[in-house]
Amino acid sequence: MSVAAKLTLDRVAAGQKLPELAYDVTATTVVLGALATRDWRPMHHDKDFAQKRNGVRDIFLNTPNLAHWFERYITDWTGPRARPGRMKFFMRGSVFAGDQMVFRGEVKKVETDASGCGWATLDVNVSVDGNVMTACTARMAIPTSPDDNPWRRKGDAWKP
């Protein structure tokens, strides 16, 4: 985290790629994620239900847990001083137990708003076997200098 902790806006540029993250999803990953997000629906812990009722091959990651995977992936890159402003998810398919999911991301835009807050807009996605399952657009506040801290912003100084 030492390099990421010092990430400042001057080190971010459109077209910059985030490091890939590959992760082997197991039944434990899915069930732990569902329980951590207090999602008791059976398609996230009961393979028989997922197959017979949903017509899919296995249990799959739930949306709130997948959102946290995206947040983790982005903040692995930005470090703790960056502050999430906005995230939008487009769900296209499911990530199942037994899949290897791969997160990829790219910086689309870098800007500073009228209050002096630095922003990076990122396109991020998670894919399985090269097929994008969920795409995400995220707007992250990035410190403009080593002394800047977007978490201190409130009111008119915080426009996510």
Add this chain to the structure above:
Amino acid sequence: MSELPAEVAGWIGKKRYTEESEFDVERGYILTACSSVENANPLYWDEKTARDVTGGWIAPASMISVWCRPHLFSPGREGEGLALKVHFDLKQKLGLPEAIMSDDELVFHQPVRPGDRVRSYQVLRAVSEIKTTKLGKGRFWTIEVVYENQKGELLVEEKITGFGYKREMAK
């Protein structure tokens, strides 16, 4: 083309289901959630970093819905506790037994902190005409959920788009 039932049309733009979470935001859930995605961000694990950067412990922003999901069982409550009740109302009133979520937007304002009691309300923003997709025939709808803390400070605005459908009608 089938008209939207008047009862459902009347829900559009109305604030419904103002609710308070069943328990205070707490670190146990925050750490369980971070563990589930191997999130090593020191904001959630290292007290000095949390104090220096965010003025104390906070919860990951994407955890917001966690605090408002009901327990599966709660004494005195009849039936299953449901999150996003407007979504289930729409499925029932429109006779669309299946549903998927197609997109979800979260706008983050003040961070959620341990000890907070999160309140939320839901607003149905739009319901589409009947559409046919590869899943079946149904309607898209957009529901806004607004989350605030016990002081009335805005935490998160969420906008969820779902598609309710009947599978057997897809021919």
